[in-house]
Amino acid sequence: MRVLVAKPGLDSHDRGAKVVARAYRDAGMEVVYTGLHQTPEEIVEAAIQEDVDVVALSILSGAHTTLVPRVAELLRAQGADDVLLLVGGIIPEDDIPAMLEAGAAGAFGPGSDLDEIVEFTRSNLRRRGA
Amino acid sequence: MDLVARLLAGDRRALARAITLTENEDPAAARLAAAVYPHTGKARTIGVTGPPGAGKSTIVDGLTHLYRREGRRVAVVAVDPTSPFSGGAILGDRIRMRRGAADPGVFIRSLATRGHLGGLSWHTGSVVRLLDAAGFDTILVETVGAGQAEVEIMRYAETTVVVMVPGLGDEVQAIKAGILEIADVLAVNKADREGADRLVRELEIMLRMDGSVGRGGPLARKEGPAAGSEPGADAAGPEPWVPPVVKTVATTDEGLPELLRAVEAHHEHLRATGGLERWRRRELAAEVRGLVRDLAGQAAHAWATADGAWEELLGRVQRREIDPRSASEGLVQEFLRHAGSGGPGARG
Numbered sequence: 145m146r147v148l149v150a151k152p153g154l155d156s157h158d159r160g161a162k163v164v165a166r167a168y169r170d171a172g173m174e175v176v177y178t179g180l181h182q183t184p185e186e187i188v189e190a191a192i193q194e195d196v197d198v199v200a201l202s203i204l205s206g207a208h209t210t211l212v213p214r215v216a217e218l219l220r221a222q223g224a225d226d227v228l229l230l231v232g233g234i235i236p237e238d239d240i241p242a243m244l245e246a247g248a249a250g251a252f253g254p255g256s257d258l259d260e261i262v263e264f265t266r267s268n269l270r271r272r273g274a
Numbered sequence: 275m276d277l278v279a280r281l282l283a284g285d286r287r288a289l290a291r292a293i294t295l296t297e298n299e300d301p302a303a304a305r306l307a308a309a310v311y312p313h314t315g316k317a318r319t320i321g322v323t324g325p326p327g328a329g330k331s332t333i334v335d336g337l338t339h340l341y342r343r344e345g346r347r348v349a350v351v352a353v354d355p356t357s358p359f360s361g362g363a364i365l366g367d368r369i370r371m372r373r374g375a376a377d378p379g380v381f382i383r384s385l386a387t388r389g390h391l392g393g394l395s396w397h398t399g400s401v402v403r404l405l406d407a408a409g410f411d412t413i414l415v416e417t418v419g420a421g422q423a424e425v426e427i428m429r430y431a432e433t434t435v436v437v438m439v440p441g442l443g444d445e446v447q448a449i450k451a452g453i454l455e456i457a458d459v460l461a462v463n464k465a466d467r468e469g470a471d472r473l474v475r476e477l478e479i480m481l482r483m484d485g486s487v488g489r490g491g492p493l494a495r496k497e498g499p500a501a502g503s504e505p506g507a508d509a510a511g512p513e514p515w516v517p518p519v520v521k522t523v524a525t526t527d528e529g530l531p532e533l534l535r536a537v538e539a540h541h542e543h544l545r546a547t548g549g550l551e552r553w554r555r556r557e558l559a560a561e562v563r564g565l566v567r568d569l570a571g572q573a574a575h576a577w578a579t580a581d582g583a584w585e586e587l588l589g590r591v592q593r594r595e596i597d598p599r600s601a602s603e604g605l606v607q608e609f610l611r612h613a614g615s616g617g618p619g620a621r622g
Binding site: 146165168173177178182185186189192194195222223224 | 286287290291293294356357359360361362363364365366368369370372375376381382383384386
């Protein structure tokens with residue numbers, strides 16, 4: 145299984161993204177990590193080129209309400225809406241329904257359990273044979 | 275439209291999917307490889323290797339940028355290691371490859387080694403062909419952080435760039451066989467650091483010494499005797515290529531135009547001397563030989579297991595009645611006799 149861990153927007157620390165990336169690696173997945181300050185366009189293009197099964201966004205800046213819908217929309221436009229979209233970071237409880245509405249399959253706020261994230265990812269894969 | 279047609283038309287999703295099928299050894303992969311093969315052989319392939327942290331990804335990013343300015347369509351294959359424990363991997367080369375991130379003339383694919391040794395993934399060669407068939411005319415292949423034994427890149431790259439950095443060890447490191455021997459071009463990266471000039475001097479001295487860099491590797495490989503000629507025959511004819519040493523500071527693009535010119539000069543040299551065709555012939559011969567060995571081995575094994583001979587033979591080997599080599603020779607001879615009488619096909 146291939147996972148893209150990406151950090152869209154302007155926040156400039158990626159400890160959380162790296163911790164999640166390691167958890168995926170330790171669960172036997174191939175994790176493409178793209179680093180900081182990615183635009184939604186760059187993230188979706190990387191997801192296409194890397195043919196990933198999962199896009200996991202890490203957002204701490206509070207911009208998730210615009211970034212997540214944008215990434216979901218671009219994935220759809222590329223016909224890649226079978227890619228599982230997840231978001232983590234500083235996502236207030238109240239925003240989670242909107243994230244799910246926008247196209248994220250799961251939203252994980254601060255203190256989320258790594259095993260739970262990995263397990264959720266595994267059991268919600270949409271793509272055949274992934 | 276099927277996957278092959280879409281790939282040949284340059285559809286990025288089709289290309290990405292084709293690479294996945296190839297990597298996963300999907301049953302469709304062999305058909306795919308056969309269908310795209312006539313459309314390959316057009317791309318330049320450039321390998322970039324060197325120790326971890328030497329700046330390979332940054333150099334690849336810089337070269338990609340420069341080749342794009344020349345109007346080339348650039349694909350990058352970046353290999354990172356698979357964890358021997360979990361089977362997972364962190365593929366982080368894209369972090370340094372930002373300039374091509376939103377450029378339709380650039381395609382970057384990260385591969386995990388999945389247990390393959392040699393600095394590459396199992397299917398690097400097939401992936402390069404898919405990129406070639408999809409219309410990328412310049413393909414950069416970045417190996418895992420390589421030490422002294424990860425030399426497989428020379429099988430897939432017409433030009434191999436070995437990236438060195440100052441401060442890794444004394445000159446003895448440089449004489450050692452392996453990665454330095456395969457260099458067609460040497461980049462001394464992080465050349466703004468102390469020790470860069472000394473490293474350049476040491477490398478240049480090595481290049482002039484018999485049997486070291488620039489002799490054993492590239493010359494024997496691409497300019498030496500053509501496939502089929504006497505092993506050990508002298509490399510006759512063409513003027514030898516002496517790998518240039520180029521100082522770079524990849525983070526600021528310093529020296530990268532010079533590095534690109536050195537890569538291009540090597541390519542020109544190979545073309546002018548016929549080295550390119552000889553190298554291609556040799557690598558194809560190795561590939562076909564390997565496949566024949568695999569397929570013949572599989573056929574013999576399938577034949578022997580079908581009537582229980584395999585188990586019986588293994589039993590005799592285990593009881594020390596016959597050694598493995600003699601057992602194998604006997605089995606192959608019997609298989610060939612059988613094949614000669616039209617047996618294996620009939621048995622199916």
